[in-house]
Amino acid sequence: MTTKATFxxxxxxxxxxxxxxxxxxxxxxxxxxxxxxxxxxxxxLADAEKAGVKSVPAFVIGDATYHINFGASLADLx
Amino acid sequence: MTTKATFxxxxxxxxxxxxxxxxxxxxxxxxxxxxxxxxxxxxxLADAEKAGVKSVPAFVIGDATYHINFGASLADLx
Numbered sequence: 001m002t003t004k005a006t007f008x009x010x011x012x013x014x015x016x017x018x019x020x021x022x023x024x025x026x027x028x029x030x031x032x033x034x035x036x037x038x039x040x041x042x043x044x045l046a047d048a049e050k051a052g053v054k055s056v057p058a059f060v061i062g063d064a065t066y067h068i069n070f071g072a073s074l075a076d077l078x
Numbered sequence: 079m080t081t082k083a084t085f086x087x088x089x090x091x092x093x094x095x096x097x098x099x100x101x102x103x104x105x106x107x108x109x110x111x112x113x114x115x116x117x118x119x120x121x122x123l124a125d126a127e128k129a130g131v132k133s134v135p136a137f138v139i140g141d142a143t144y145h146i147n148f149g150a151s152l153a154d155l156x
Contacts, residue, residue: 027105
């Protein structure tokens, strides 16, 4: 069974790098990864905020949020 | 071909969680993951510092360092 993992980003260089290293590298047998670009899908900002995302790039896996380095704060994307 | 990925941690709750979610979840076809506990392997602190690790948990993949959330600063582990 796979776990849903959502990767929120905003197209910034830090985001793209994290996407390539992590979002595209998680074991597909374990995770069902959804990649959400908050710049092109601003309607997902509420989802990110609700999940506790403070900055991008970040993963939301189940109830947990993982911020990887720092690309941009969520507040700056609104 | 696999890429070497080193996961540095210190046994803290944030570290253990990140280890389970990421270090054990990267695609084994892409990454050769080494898990280093800096509490039990303090001789690796210099490696971590040289790679740009400022806090744990963190991954070093090639020349890049990825800090995931914040467990403890490297300075506090010395």
